[in-house]
Amino acid sequence: MEIYLNTPIKEVISKFPKIGEILEEYEIGCVPCSVGSCLLKDIIEIHNLSEEEEREVMARISKVIYPDRVIPIPKVERKTKTRTGEIKYSPPMKKLVDEHVLIKRWITLIPQVLELLNVESPEDLRIISEGADFIRSYADKFHHAKEEDILFKYFDENLDVLRTMLKDHTKARSHVKALIEAVEKKDKKGIVEHLNAYRELLTEHIKKEDEILYPWMDRNLSVKEVGELFSKFNEVDEISGNGVTERCKAFVVKVEEKIQTPKKEVRP
Ligand SMILES: [Fe+2]
Numbered sequence: 001m002e003i004y005l006n007t008p009i010k011e012v013i014s015k016f017p018k019i020g021e022i023l024e025e026y027e028i029g030c031v032p033c034s035v036g037s038c039l040l041k042d043i044i045e046i047h048n049l050s051e052e053e054e055r056e057v058m059a060r061i062s063k064v065i066y067p068d069r070v071i072p073i074p075k076v077e078r079k080t081k082t083r084t085g086e087i088k089y090s091p092p093m094k095k096l097v098d099e100h101v102l103i104k105r106w107i108t109l110i111p112q113v114l115e116l117l118n119v120e121s122p123e124d125l126r127i128i129s130e131g132a133d134f135i136r137s138y139a140d141k142f143h144h145a146k147e148e149d150i151l152f153k154y155f156d157e158n159l160d161v162l163r164t165m166l167k168d169h170t171k172a173r174s175h176v177k178a179l180i181e182a183v184e185k186k187d188k189k190g191i192v193e194h195l196n197a198y199r200e201l202l203t204e205h206i207k208k209e210d211e212i213l214y215p216w217m218d219r220n221l222s223v224k225e226v227g228e229l230f231s232k233f234n235e236v237d238e239i240s241g242n243g244v245t246e247r248c249k250a251f252v253v254k255v256e257e258k259i260q261t262p263k264k265e266v267r268p
């Protein structure tokens, strides 16, 4: 069993597809993950299963690998404590989670904005352009830059979990670029395709960061590092945050109000 704990998860799953299904039941999304070179033992640690869940998962996995044998269930060595109830973020991580809240407010509005979109209406196109500006200025330059330029530097960026997040950021940027091109061409199909793809990607991305990545990072950062991060994030807030945050908040509030009270269609 030790040998499988030290094998990349994609190899384990391709040999034993049932293991992928078991991990999915515990909301461990290794099957759709585009990188997948985490070792099985890392997955147990990164997802911080409770001791009971860990015993259960390991017992089920061993049964798949060795169906005819009863083997002792190995305990995964952890550098950090196991989960105890609700997630508690350190102050810098809480800042990032709060920024996600504003990003999610815009993402939630996207389906209705697209439903009401008329590419011949300058006002509708302006909302899409401002939405793209929100993504570029707030979600990307302000928020993703904090992650990429500061937070991720505290960890080995070759770790699968970080490579997956960086890949998501790059993919999100390419959707926004395509979205802006579609707005310029008044191409409704392109706008719908790329804004929806962005929404789906970011929804999953934020969920992974809030529920898996940030708690795992918090468990691995020292008290000194947490303090350093907090002051570095505050510096970014002071230098580039204010104008951007206010402008982007105002955009979200404006669209929320528009969606709640859509203009009645006037027919001749
Ligand atoms: Fe991110």
Ligand SMILES: [Fe+2]
Binding pocket: 096, 100, 143, 144, 147, 206, 209
């Ligand atoms: Fe994030």
